[in-house]
Amino acid sequence: MDIHKLSRQLFLKNDSKIVMYVGDGLGGLPQQPGGKTELETANTPNLDKLAREGVLGCTIPVSPGIAPGSGPGHLGLFGYDPIKYVIGRGALEATGIGFRLEPGDVAIRANFCTIDADGNITDRRAGRIPTDESAPLAIKLREVKIPGVEVFVEPVKEHRFVIVLRGKGLEGNVADTDPQATGVPPLEPVATAAGSQKTVDVLKQFMKQARQILADQPKANCCTLRGVADKPALPSYEEVYGLKAAAIAVYPMYKGLASLVGMDVVGEAKTLEEQMVVLKENWDKYDFFFIHYKYTDSSGEDGNFDLKVQKTEHYDTAVPQIMELGPDVFIATGDHSTPSMLASHSWHPVPTLLWAKNCRTDACESFGESQCLRGGLGTFAAKHLMMVALANAGRLGKYGA
């Protein structure tokens, strides 16, 4: 079922405001059987109040058993089927450093490597060159000039950098040039589908110039290209929901993901407190606000139960400031679970709270995994959440007569 075929047909416009407040990796696990999860342990009086007034449920980010990365996790929350819409590796890497891809761009993850006098690779990661040495080299590669194509080179971390090609007729179907072995030269770029030959030609020119620029480097004297990818063709929030949407995030990855679906990335907040200031400043300008809080995930990834509890309590503290602005629909959820007991993203359904005037509340008393299991939203695929939000905002017309 194509949700956006329905949404395009049914969406209405009105003055309502929808806030989606994402606690990254919000779901968790108890430390021992029968115990409480991080969210259940945390003192979250603001979310608990909304849980009593609103309706709870569990969202399944992709499909049962699947632990998603940040890309598919957020695409699901944004209502884009994460199986149908795939963000290629190069495009995700570019997005992750906050690079705003434009339609037709081709993005590539690149690795510095070391080659010997015969051109054979001796180290696929240039001796895991530290970032303070590799970043200036990536910037130096901006000297590459290719007629008719704009070339962007952005440092990432250690041996990694990103290349973005912008120009007419470029397509991203090009095989990796990393031979996944030493003692052999990097592979030549090869098109894997018709239509990508121009990209291959451009990448060959890039490689030729890059090797000249890097020739004197002791470690990073060459590079390999991986995950060549087009900007994913994601229809915008405006197009599929009729929503003018703003993203208020601290980390580049989430700004990037939001911009891929056409949200405006607003403000330069570095803290949750600053995010609330940005929200207030932009309240009158948008219909929909995606607010991203990172630390429920990073503390879970660190395997630190107590820290995740503490970060969840911090997440809760911003709720009154959001509610003071008078949203018509408020959602608190996560893009996936990150139980500190697993120290990783997991497949567990994600606790989800929806508050709205006509949401048909349930008997839940607080916001937590066990309560969510008994919630009125039931357990459902995250990709449907946006439709439920629109319905509660009075922004969906009737389907059929």
Added chain:
Amino acid sequence: MDIHKLSRQLFLKNDSKIVMYVGDGLGGLPQQPGGKTELETANTPNLDKLAREGVLGCTIPVSPGIAPGSGPGHLGLFGYDPIKYVIGRGALEATGIGFRLEPGDVAIRANFCTIDADGNITDRRAGRIPTDESAPLAIKLREVKIPGVEVFVEPVKEHRFVIVLRGKGLEGNVADTDPQATGVPPLEPVATAAGSQKTVDVLKQFMKQARQILADQPKANCCTLRGVADKPALPSYEEVYGLKAAAIAVYPMYKGLASLVGMDVVGEAKTLEEQMVVLKENWDKYDFFFIHYKYTDSSGEDGNFDLKVQKTEHYDTAVPQIMELGPDVFIATGDHSTPSMLASHSWHPVPTLLWAKNCRTDACESFGESQCLRGGLGTFAAKHLMMVALANAGRLGKYGA
């Protein structure tokens, strides 16, 4: 997933009887947070008794967040995916007035309009001509004769009427002829897909004769054609479930929807009491009975909470008469929710009750939205309900060995 691919493969025949008793728009909302819905407020001792003996759940008519019209709402209950099967506007309009479409029929919604001496539209709705003036004109249009094609013209309301074309080689892919503007003539019928040229030729002949017949009318001297549609290709209950099915409804729309899936429309009942008489008379002749009760919806649409409570109590009164006949499976549900607080169809899941000998009962004590949330059927897409009914009737074989 194609449910009917499974059902065709697995259905068995036996002597069991299934009753689906639909309270249109059954689901509701409380008048204040934490309050009771219409169904929870109503005194429904008969349904409550079955709730204790049976199993409850919530059905999602189309998909989360979607408020369906009567067409998709009932298709879902009948087990036909309401996204896959779309009833075109002309076909729904014909169905809504009780016209029984046959395979190959093309149905059209038509509007009387007023044109000036130059043939330009001066009023797209013929001055909103009252029904007592427009109905005789629609009947007069039955004088149109087109060789090889049977033409039916049926009055609807005010400026609206329905045309049905019956003949070989007709297809419904024809654009609207209403220009959506005045000062211009009606558009010529144009085929939007190969195969519909014959329909276009027939409609041109219809228009030519209609203008002659209406020439002297002061207001309704022309018409426009909209929503040209084939009879939807819905496989029958007999075909997909092996069920001989009867529909007992008061309103033409629901008789029409039932006939689209091959149910026999039986009786001429005008009241619930008369519907029960018809049910008893036909009990031995059918395997499946669809009984439609309208007033839980119309009272909700009127925004009248107390009246919906009262109509829900009325809906309950027929239950003992149904149960007396000894059905093997009894279902009470709605095609969607119509909360009187919203005075419209809504997206909220629909309270659903299934009673059968081996249904595996749950702990629910009464029939209402909150109880249904804790019910043994869970929250699920309405299109699966028929399969659960068949299973409970012993009418489905094992899938795979």
